[in-house]
Amino acid sequence: MLFQVGGQGTRPTFFEMAAAQQLPASLRAALTYSLGVFALRRPFLHKVLDYDDEFFALLMMVLETHSLRTTDASFSESLYGLRRRAVNVKLSKDKPHMDSSDGRRHSGLEKHQRVLSVAFLVVLPYFKSKLHSIYNREREATLQASLWGPGEARFDDVDYFESGETSTGVSSEATQRSSIRKRIEAILGACYPWVHASSEGLSFAYQLLYLLDATGFYSPALHVLGVHVCRATGQELMDTSSRISKIRSHERERLRGPPWLKALQKVLLSCIYTTLDYAQTGLIAAVFFFKMMEWWYQSAEERMSAPTVYPPPPPPPPPKVAEEGIPLPPDRTICPLCSQKRVNPSVVAVSGFVFCYPCIFRYVSQYKRCPITLMPTNVDQIRRLFHDM
DSSP, X not given: OOOOOOOSSSXXXXXXXXXXXXXXXXXXXXXXHHHHHHHTTOGGGHHHHHTHHHHHHXXXXXXXXXXXXXXXXXXXXXXXXXXXXXXXXXXXXXXXXXXXXXXXXXXXXXXXXXXXXXXXXXIHHHHHHHHHHHHHHHHXXXXXXXXXXXXXXXXXXXXXXXXXXXXXXXXXXXXXXXXXXXXXXXXXXXXHHHHHHHHXXXXXXXXXXXXXXXXXXXXXXXXXXXXXXXXXXXXXXXXXXXXXXXXXXHHHHTOOSOHHHHHHHHHHHHHHHHHHHTXXXXXXXXXXXXXXXXXHHHHHHHXXXXXXXXXXXXXXXXOOOOTTSOOOOSSTTBOTTTOSBOSSEXXXXXXXXXXXXXXXXXXXXXXXXXXXXXXXXXXXXXXXXXXOO
């Protein structure tokens, strides 16, 4: 699977580099979310989620090592058709394979550059994630201490069931180790914001310079490695498959042992090769699956949280006119009591019929009922109407 974002020449666009850099974070979120969904049915997957940093670092180390070995690019860079090239200072103007834009010549990666690339791509993000977790724990502990006080002892810090000299010695050693660990975590938690801010600021500076075409290095790690990321040519993309087949055939020739052991090793290698070949497609499918599940559950939550709109209930049937009551005039603007056009219209709440306010007030005050329906009422149930309908 290969995505070509666009652009001309060998220098990738800023958007290609940004997309390649952000892909591992999206991939991790997709895998974590997918495992969290599956863990609802398979509780043993919670153990994988408890060590998600180690699990993802191991997975990315396998993928990055394989990708750098076969394509001279990281996993995400190879997906976007990019390649890493070692930058060497120009020795002669007549040297072939010169890049006229920066006056340097590009060559393939050396072994130490591949190893350091794996370290920058996998090891440093792993330690950064661990430091971020320590910093969050220290911040929560500081907040808790500010709320409840630093002298509170918790049940998980002290073993109240230990007794005797042996248990006292073991408890003191454990307490000493715990205090040392807490001091180290406190120091790391205090230093992490400055280290993180410096790292992010330096990365932002490199990205801004790369966007302004002031440097050929997108990140400080590439500058330290002396590596430029270039767009792969068509011939390089075609040669990748032949290069991979040569590496695999050479690995098969190096197998030693009896025939049954060789056959077993070939089967294992074939399984590994198949897994690595479809790793890009499978992981990108996991990202799309994650986005689809996120949209699905978000839509379901919105539907569940949205208030249900019910249709208004039908109006109650109008009250019946009593046989002994005052009959209704044919004109609705006429007061049934005075047979004149209504003045200061007012309604009787128990029946809903409208009269002149002086007429209905006097009638209800005297008879304590509606003049039309003969339903019992009082003057407190007379309501003024300010718009005569």
